[in-house]
Amino acid sequence: VVTGGTTGYPKGVPRTHNELLCHASNWARVMETTPQSTFLVPVPMTHVFGLVEGFYIPLTNGATLVLVDRFDPLEALRLIEQEKVTHALLVPAVIVSLLHYPGLDRFDTSSLRVIITGGGPCPEEAIHQAKTRLGCAVISQYGMSEGPLSTTLLSDPPEVVSVTVGSPHCEGSEIKIVDEERRPLASGETGELAFRGPSLFQGYYEEPAYTAAAFDEEGWFYTGDLCLRDARGNLRIVGRKKDIIKRGGETVMPREIEELLYTHPKVLNAAVIGMPDARLGERVCAYVVPNVGEEITLPEIVQFLKKKGLATFKLPERLEVVAELPITPPSKVQKNVLREDIVRKLKAEGKG
Numbered sequence: 001v002v003t004g005g006t007t008g009y010p011k012g013v014p015r016t017h018n019e020l021l022c023h024a025s026n027w028a029r030v031m032e033t034t035p036q037s038t039f040l041v042p043v044p045m046t047h048v049f050g051l052v053e054g055f056y057i058p059l060t061n062g063a064t065l066v067l068v069d070r071f072d073p074l075e076a077l078r079l080i081e082q083e084k085v086t087h088a089l090l091v092p093a094v095i096v097s098l099l100h101y102p103g104l105d106r107f108d109t110s111s112l113r114v115i116i117t118g119g120g121p122c123p124e125e126a127i128h129q130a131k132t133r134l135g136c137a138v139i140s141q142y143g144m145s146e147g148p149l150s151t152t153l154l155s156d157p158p159e160v161v162s163v164t165v166g167s168p169h170c171e172g173s174e175i176k177i178v179d180e181e182r183r184p185l186a187s188g189e190t191g192e193l194a195f196r197g198p199s200l201f202q203g204y205y206e207e208p209a210y211t212a213a214a215f216d217e218e219g220w221f222y223t224g225d226l227c228l229r230d231a232r233g234n235l236r237i238v239g240r241k242k243d244i245i246k247r248g249g250e251t252v253m254p255r256e257i258e259e260l261l262y263t264h265p266k267v268l269n270a271a272v273i274g275m276p277d278a279r280l281g282e283r284v285c286a287y288v289v290p291n292v293g294e295e296i297t298l299p300e301i302v303q304f305l306k307k308k309g310l311a312t313f314k315l316p317e318r319l320e321v322v323a324e325l326p327i328t329p330p331s332k333v334q335k336n337v338l339r340e341d342i343v344r345k346l347k348a349e350g351k352g
Contacts, residue, residue, distance in 0.1 A: 001013050001048055002046065014203075024057045027149070037058070039057070041089050048143055071094050071097075080109050091119045092120050112135060113136050114136055114137050114154060122162055124158050139166075140165050148200070149199060150175075164234035166235065170197060171198070177192065178191050190226055196219045225240060226238040239256075243335060246282050247282050247313055250313045261288065266294040287338055295321075
């Protein structure tokens with residue numbers, strides 16, 4: 001498989017069947033998979049989300065697999081009704097678009113038991129609507145091509161699923177959260193997530209320098225993801241180390257802002273990046289995809305975020321309204337592309 005390529009070029013990640021079967025056997029249990037289950041898979045199998053959830057789990061449990069080349073809400077609803085789909089792999093933006101489809105209530109979705117999501121925060125309201133309108137639960141997962149994986153449970157309430165990714169459920173998995181010196185942090189403190197266990201890969205394909213930087217001598221893999229562990233032991237992903245915005249000496253976590261933007265009634269999708277600034281180093285820029293027929297302005301966004309209690313130095317200072325966000329095949333936002341885009345625009349405006 002290959003890495004998502006959200007911060008740079010994709011790297012090759014050799015995986016073994018044993019590593020992937022470790023995920024499949026444990027996660028099938030979490031998702032209550034049986035031979036009567038039917039999986040809807042509108043995600044690529046060249047990435048770990050589709051490969052494990054959409055291939056290994058159905059294959060090893062005798063379940064039915066329904067493959068879709070690309071997601072379309074009408075086609076997805078038709079297949080859920082026709083094929084009696086029980087499990088669907090949908091990223092948060094796709095869940096929101098499905099719930100906003102005007103003909104949703106015309107379809108029988110009573111077979112659907114669980115939506116498996118990941119790649120970013122899923123709005124709590126969308127999780128509630130999935131239960132009331134689709135009749136299913138949502139579980140949120142965190143994963144990397146390299147092997148670390150974590151998931152919430154079917155019994156977890158929406159407020160847990162919307163802000164955490166649960167904990168690892170592959171037997172033998174270990175996690176710790178560390179500071180810049182790779183020293184372990186206490187529960188509730190934010191740091192980098194480190195992982196080791198039977199599902200972990202052994203190194204990047206023909207990339208010894210990247211491999212050496214990612215592992216320590218004890219076999220811990222350092223993910224580059226910032227997170228904290230709450231009182232229940234659930235992981236909350238805060239963002240990527242490479243995505244942190246440094247504004248005038250203050251640290252801004254884009255994911256905190258994105259999670260709030262997802263709750264705005266006019267916003268379908270959003271991504272927050274740092275844009276270069278001669279005086280402050282970086283300023284906050286928000287890329288927003290509005291819901292169909294909606295228009296949104298920067299003052300609206302700022303006022304909304306202020307009411308949500310966001311600190312002033314974290315407020316976006318520029319808004320880019322776009323029809324869609326650039327995404328990788330597994331539907332993760334390519335923030336490197338957005339950063340390149342805003343640099344070009346600033347230069348064209350004489351501000352770069």
